[in-house]
Amino acid sequence: YRQEGQAYLLAPAPFSPDPTPDCAPRPARLEPTSGILLGRYADEQALTPTGQLRAEPGLGGPLAVSFRYFTLRAPGRGETFPTRWVRAARQAGMAVHIALEPGMPLRQITEQTLTPFAKAARASGTPIYLRFAGEFNDPANEWSRDPALYRAKFRLVHDVMARLAPNVALVWMPMGSRLDVIDRYYPGADAVDWVGLSVYATPFRNGNVRDSALTDSPLDALDVIYRRYACAHPIQISEFAASSRSGAQPATGYAAFAAAKLREAYWGAALKYPRVKNINWLDLNMLTSPYVQPRPVTRRNDYRLLGSPEKLAAFRELLTHPAFLTRPGAGATLTPRALPTTVSSGAPHSGNLWIRTVDTPARVTLSLDGQPVPVGQTLPHAFTLPADLTPGPHALTLTVHNRQGEVILTRTTPFTAQ
Structure with missing residues (x-):
């Protein structure tokens, strides 16, 4: 275990310093010159009856990025694009992060499948971080089964978006475990705009109360991804959240733990990893969310940001620091x-x-x-x-x-x- 202690001074912010001494990174699509875009999960349920994003007074206003999941379906089989939600985010001055998950086998995805989404994305006029078929290193996902097929379809998505929707930046995102297999799925630097990561801070590993995760660092997985890919790509922490209550031990509150892990993840990224340019908080209570009901209750967690005064207070501290961005644009001044x-x-x-x-x-x-x-x-x-x-x-x-x-x-x- 390496102990660390380093002092930093705020300075005018040029483009990201080299992640490694022999690396000269080039700006990517929708990459701010410096600073971290703050994002938060807010799906259709966050819209008012008039189609606007509901204001959250605790946050002091909109953040830079709004985040949600969306299912890619064959033309004529459902909604093509989350138009209403994207319009609401644009009206609030936000970019969007869409986790696009295939609603069909990968082999069935063609240019014809992708074109309606791409055209609607361009028409929206909104900066879009598009995370296609994320967490491919999770065996539970259908798109994890054939790495070669995954690479080919990812490249197809990239080509279609680059041609039809230049306001879209494509994000390639593994989950924070099983990182030893991810190179098999990497489609190449020319097909990836950003590299993402999903990582969570929970009191227990896999809901096992005999397997404490209280001292685990959310930065450990980030460090692996950063060293491997930050020269070629900006890094997005596509999903992060810290649990203030675990389904494995629901009578015990972990708000102080969650606030500490929030600070560790965000400030660690800002201080140590200058090419981390976006972090999105998954603001959901998984203990009650209908999206995770098949998962055993012991493996569910309360990730709400607004539902925890301790977490919210720690998050609000970010809003006063120049390194964290609440609007998409050029980047931080310091x-x-x-x-x-x-x-x-x-x-x-x-x-x-x-x-x-x-x-x-x-x-x-x-x-x-x-x-x-x-x-x-x-x-x-x-x-x-x-x-x-x-x-x-x-x-x-x-x-x-x-x-x-x-x-x-x-x-x-x-x-x-x-």
Whole structure:
């Protein structure tokens, strides 16, 4: 287990830094230059009788992306495109993320099948992140059975959308487990705009109360995906949520756990993974949702954001930070960058800390040349370097204590003010 402690300063945001030293990423379709687009699940039930997206006062207004599932069917077999919902999102100034799931065997999907959807998508005039046949590494999904066929149909979807719907960015999305098989399904960099990931934070693995997941990190799966694909593609956390109640132990509340995992996922992405450009929260109560009734109750969780004051408070903290975007567009003006070796004096510098330790941090202290610097006690551990830094060398020291008062992490970063 690698303990981590790193200071970051907010700086003007150019296009994403290289994910690896030998990588020079190029902007992808619908990729903001910097920052993370905030998204949230809100399907047709979130529409008012007049066809508008219902305002959520707790969030302070619409987010950048609205997210829902939609089933692809053969022409004449049902709704072609979620027109009413997409129109409502566009009127609210949002982009949309559509999880398009095949309602037929993959072999039956043809250009004729896809054309009505593509034409309607273009006519909508809305930026669309289209996640086709996601979680292909889950054996429960029909489209997981033939990797070669999956690759061919994904490429077909890409070609049709690129030709008929240039406002669509295609997302290739595995789930966060069984990552050892996903390369078999990768259709090639030229057929993928974004790479996505679905990952959740739950108290127990697979609903087994004897298999605790309280210390699991939602960033572990992201790290694998990021190292493998972030040079070629921006990364979308297509689905994320943290459980405040588990069907395996419904009498126990896990709101504090859920709020902590929310902070870990969002702030970890913002600080450590600069090419993560969109995170979508699955705002559903799976304990009661009709979509998951076949699943054993022990494996269901309450992922509601608005139904948990602790989660909502943690989420609202994101809305005040410039790295998180509530409107689609060019990108953030400021984003976190690792504390540089040279810092300008004459103006204060706002910063954040990333901390990961074996033991739970109970107290975080920060000092500049031996003098204490006020610092937040929860992620992202905000601090400010003073404007009156004297020219010359300085040292910023981070110290983390556990509940017993023991020092569990110390990191000192030298820098020069000029």
